[in-house]
Amino acid sequence: MYGRPGIDKLVTSTVGKSTNILWHDCPIAQFERQKLLNQKGCVVWITGLSGSGKSTLACALSRELHSRGHLTYILDGDNLRHGLNRDLCFEAKDRAENIRRVGEVAKLFADAGLICIASLISPYRSERSACRKLLHNSTFIEVFLNVPLEVCEARDPKGLYKLARAGKIKGFTGIDDPYEPPSDCEIVIQCKAGDCPTPKSMADQVVSYLEANEFLQD
Numbered sequence: 001m002y003g004r005p006g007i008d009k010l011v012t013s014t015v016g017k018s019t020n021i022l023w024h025d026c027p028i029a030q031f032e033r034q035k036l037l038n039q040k041g042c043v044v045w046i047t048g049l050s051g052s053g054k055s056t057l058a059c060a061l062s063r064e065l066h067s068r069g070h071l072t073y074i075l076d077g078d079n080l081r082h083g084l085n086r087d088l089c090f091e092a093k094d095r096a097e098n099i100r101r102v103g104e105v106a107k108l109f110a111d112a113g114l115i116c117i118a119s120l121i122s123p124y125r126s127e128r129s130a131c132r133k134l135l136h137n138s139t140f141i142e143v144f145l146n147v148p149l150e151v152c153e154a155r156d157p158k159g160l161y162k163l164a165r166a167g168k169i170k171g172f173t174g175i176d177d178p179y180e181p182p183s184d185c186e187i188v189i190q191c192k193a194g195d196c197p198t199p200k201s202m203a204d205q206v207v208s209y210l211e212a213n214e215f216l217q218d
């Protein structure tokens with residue numbers, strides 16, 4: 001038993017359904033990883049309706065930061081439902097579990113020193129707030145893509161709004177399922193009919209926030 005007290009001194013815990021578990025610290029700490037990467041680990045959490053541009057912003061932001069020499073990783077709701085979250089549907093309890101899991105994974109990426117970009121509808125305020133509480137020192141940066149339903153529906157790149165309106169998808173966010181907009185988030189990107197910032201300028205808005213708050217240096 002390397003680096004641990006004698007077996008008689010170990011105090012194990014119960015966390016959720018896991019009994020007799022013990023946290024094992026590693027000698028390399030987050031600040032050392034951050035120094036290596038010359039940035040501060042954080043989570044940029046993009047929330048908004050389907051079609052609001054979350055994936056577009058995530059990719060533009062990742063590209064912009066990459067070109068400046070920063071390490072990012074995108075956790076996209078749609079993509080994670082192909083693997084980690086493939087057992088979840090769109091009922092409220094499954095959406096909540098989806099958000100919880102992505103929050104936990106995002107926390108690990110931030111701890112690794114990366115700028116983690118999470119883009120998922122995440123329609124519930126309480127679950128987003130729970131993810132915020134997982135992070136510390138203002139490292140949870142919530143970005144609200146405030147795009148009216150009419151604009152998202154007019155875009156409808158996957159034809160899902162059309163199906164939802166026709167009753168072929170039940171419980172579609174914004175149609176017959178709720179979306180709770182953030183009341184107090186770090187960044188709001190506003191888009192009105194016929195007047196949306198370009199993907200590059202949306203990304204620049206987030207980069208400016210990261211620069212001003214010293215995330216792009218160790």
Ligand SMILES: Nc1ncnc2c1ncn2[C@@H]1O[C@H](COP(=O)(O)OS(=O)(=O)O)[C@@H](OP(=O)(O)O)[C@H]1O
Nearest residue numbers: 050051077078090095098120121122123171172173
């Ligand atoms: N019922 C329903 N409501 C909303 N969205 C639906 C639904 N069914 C399938 N889809 C597709 O799933 C994508 C959203 O997945 P998320 O994991 O981001 O959703 S959530 O955060 O759990 O609410 C979403 O992707 P985006 O359009 O990129 O947001 C849709 O393509």
Ligand SMILES: Nc1ncnc2c1ncn2[C@@H]1O[C@H](COP(=O)(O)OP(=O)(O)O)[C@@H](O)[C@H]1O
Nearest residue numbers: 050051052053054055056155157196197198199
């Ligand atoms: N800023 C923007 N201006 C104009 N069109 C956009 C913008 N952002 C995204 N789009 C377009 O809107 C559609 C939905 O974008 P997407 O990133 O897939 O949204 P989401 O991930 O929120 O579902 C796509 O066709 C995309 O090209």
